[in-house]
Amino acid sequence: MFKTILVPLDGSALSEEVLPLAQGLLESAAERAVLFAAGEKPHAARRRGGLRQAVALTSMAGASVRGVVPASAPAYHETKDQAVERELNELLDYLHQAGAPLAATGKDVQTVVHLGPAAQEIIDYARENAVDLIVMATHGRSGLRETLQGSVTAEVVRSGVAPVLVVRPKDKKRLARRRARTGNGRGKAT
Secondary structure: OEEEEEEEOOOOHHHHOOHHHHHHHHHHOEEEEEEEEEEOOOOOOOOOOOOEEEEEEEOOOOOEEEEEEEOOOOOOOOOHHHHHHHHHHHHHHHHHHHOHHHHOOOOEEEEEEEEOOHHHHHHHHHHHOOOOEEEEEOOOOOHHHHHHHOOHHHHHHHHOOOOEEEEOOOOHHHHHHHHHHHOOOOOOOO
């Protein structure tokens, strides 16, 4: 039995494919689930300082004069703190919506958002909170693509911070080819 399972989500449909499995674990073998999202640290919206707009001015004598008038400041401006708060709220809202089926189990379901590199934030949270199992999806990259692009899942697995149950989302095209090759709907030879 697991006391705490950590379910990292990145907002993609692929990452959400672990939710039915996490729900099953929560109903049968876990006491608590933590839905986790790591977002990038946002920057403040910058004003367009120094932007100038050329306008035609008319002198009182009727002669046309060209000049440069500073453009007005944007109507909306967001400080770094406001941007961080907005990002945190958006991620929390996402986790609450995605985790609704888990919450319906009646078990303890928490949502946690950290800002920073996803793999490191997941590893740090798991280490600091004695997570028993991490349940996460992989995007199915392998070989050179994974090496070049990096893989959050691979980093978490390599960290050894906790056991990781990796779910490879269903590839409908791959399943269709397998079914066509084997001649039945289950992917097994008859």
